[in-house]
Amino acid sequence: MAASSSLISTNFHSFSPLSRSPCRKFLPFPLSKSFSRHKPAASASPSPILSLLHHKTQKRSLIPPHKSSCPPCLHKLLLATKNPFSSVVESLLIVCASAALSFSLFIADVDPASAFVVTPPRKLQSDELATVQLFQENTPSVVYITNLAARQDAFTLDVFEVPQGSGSGFVWDADGHIVTNYHVIRGASDLRVTLADQSTYDAKVVGFDQDKDVAVLRVDAPKEKLRPIPIGQSADLLVGQKVFAIGNPFGLDHTLTTGVISGLRREISSAATGRPIQDVIQTDAAINPGNSGGPLLDSTGRLIGINTAIYSPSGASSGVGFSIPVDTVSGIVDQLVKFGKVTRPILGIKFAPDQSVEQLGVSGVLVLDAPANGPAGKAGLLPTKRDTYGRLILGDIITSVNGKKISNGSDLYRILDQCKVGDKVIVEVLRGDHKEKIPVVLEPKADET
Numbered sequence: 001m002a003a004s005s006s007l008i009s010t011n012f013h014s015f016s017p018l019s020r021s022p023c024r025k026f027l028p029f030p031l032s033k034s035f036s037r038h039k040p041a042a043s044a045s046p047s048p049i050l051s052l053l054h055h056k057t058q059k060r061s062l063i064p065p066h067k068s069s070c071p072p073c074l075h076k077l078l079l080a081t082k083n084p085f086s087s088v089v090e091s092l093l094i095v096c097a098s099a100a101l102s103f104s105l106f107i108a109d110v111d112p113a114s115a116f117v118v119t120p121p122r123k124l125q126s127d128e129l130a131t132v133q134l135f136q137e138n139t140p141s142v143v144y145i146t147n148l149a150a151r152q153d154a155f156t157l158d159v160f161e162v163p164q165g166s167g168s169g170f171v172w173d174a175d176g177h178i179v180t181n182y183h184v185i186r187g188a189s190d191l192r193v194t195l196a197d198q199s200t201y202d203a204k205v206v207g208f209d210q211d212k213d214v215a216v217l218r219v220d221a222p223k224e225k226l227r228p229i230p231i232g233q234s235a236d237l238l239v240g241q242k243v244f245a246i247g248n249p250f251g252l253d254h255t256l257t258t259g260v261i262s263g264l265r266r267e268i269s270s271a272a273t274g275r276p277i278q279d280v281i282q283t284d285a286a287i288n289p290g291n292s293g294g295p296l297l298d299s300t301g302r303l304i305g306i307n308t309a310i311y312s313p314s315g316a317s318s319g320v321g322f323s324i325p326v327d328t329v330s331g332i333v334d335q336l337v338k339f340g341k342v343t344r345p346i347l348g349i350k351f352a353p354d355q356s357v358e359q360l361g362v363s364g365v366l367v368l369d370a371p372a373n374g375p376a377g378k379a380g381l382l383p384t385k386r387d388t389y390g391r392l393i394l395g396d397i398i399t400s401v402n403g404k405k406i407s408n409g410s411d412l413y414r415i416l417d418q419c420k421v422g423d424k425v426i427v428e429v430l431r432g433d434h435k436e437k438i439p440v441v442l443e444p445k446a447d448e449t
Contacts, residue, residue, distance in 0.1 A: 074306065139246065141227045143171065146194055165184065171226050174219055179329065180215055207336035212270065213332065218336060242259075263281075266280040267279075275413050281324075286321075291307050304325070344416075345444065368395065376440060381440075399430055426440075
């Protein structure tokens with residue numbers, strides 16, 4: 001009974017904040033030390049269990065109490081770290097924490113592999129998002145065109161087809177019409193069109209316009225695979241406007257390049273006939289071999305031109321590319337789809353190179369030939385010829401049409417493009433040393449095969 005009262009008083013003394021002990025912080029003193037510091041009365045014999053606990057605790061002490069020179073509080077801390085009850089409590093806490101974490105993962109249904117992996121979200125700027133969306137929406141409208149040519153083996157005489165070129169194109173409507181450049185399909189014995197899903201179809205030529213370098217093909221593909229490209233306008237374009245080109249440069253399908261409109265109302269010559277193409281768009285978007293026939297888009301994803309040519313000494317992109325404006329293309333495509341050809345008025349003449357006329361010291365277009373069954377021959381224009389002595393007699397030199405000055409062949413073509421078949425034009429010519437005005441009725445261009 002005396003031992004019990006001594007234990008209670010010791011515990012309350014140790015926990016009391018008013019204690020004058022050197023260590024006033026709470027320390028989890030083991031029960032064995034409490035008994036060792038307060039010996040029982042002489043009349044009461046010590047309990048065997050308490051004596052055994054006291055004996056084992058002293059054996060586990062790192063520093064014996066009677067030999068320690070450290071402060072009492074440090075000695076108590078060393079004794080507390082070896083307490084078996086503290087180790088058990090710590091183990092229980094670890095087990096409980098592990099069980100709680102496992103339970104939370106089970107309740108939340110989280111993938112264990114990603115529960116501890118934090119992946120930062122990919123952040124794109126607004127202009128990047130717009131470009132990505134434009135590419136994803138318009139890529140299904142762009143196709144890959146392969147030009148196949150027939151070849152004959154020199155030994156076996158077998159005829160086989162080999163690819164002689166490739167280019168790009170785009171879906172014009174849901175009927176399977178594909179628009180591209182004429183020089184992409186020129187000289188082909190067979191054509192194949194590959195859609196965005198890598199399905200390939202044989203293509204037939206609906207019609208082409210050599211003068212404007214435009215051609216229309218047709219494929220028999222399911223309508224659900226054909227996505228026509230949105231058609232825009234080219235009349236209201238501005239220099240500095242952002243543009244996007246999608247094509248297949250060097251056979252790399254569906255490549256996107258970006259740039260701006262570098263210039264407007266440029267003029268280039270058709271690769272097939274040399275006839276000038278007016279109002280061409282100049283851009284610094286990279287256009288390489290294989291991009292020909294692909295679409296040039298504005299920032300809204302609408303078609304504003306067909307990529308057709310580049311200016312480069314090396315043949316690769318030099319930052320100067322040209323596209324035929326969509327306003328010109330639309331009229332040509334409509335005629336090719338309806339009639340299979342373009343009805344364009346002609347004078348029916350052959351004229352000399354511009355350099356030859358400049359050497360004569362005059363300005364205009366020198367008529368070399370005017371067939372009698374052509375519009376100019378019927379109207380009475382005189383061609384260049386030789387007399388009986390072999391001397392060259394110059395023909396008529398056209399100086400104006402409908403009052404518009406003609407300085408070279410490009411000026412003549414530009415005026416004729418504004419006319420229609422059946423129109424009567426007044427052609428002013430320099431004949432000898434005087435000028436004459438001759439009315440000419442324009443006729444359609446002969447059919448091309």
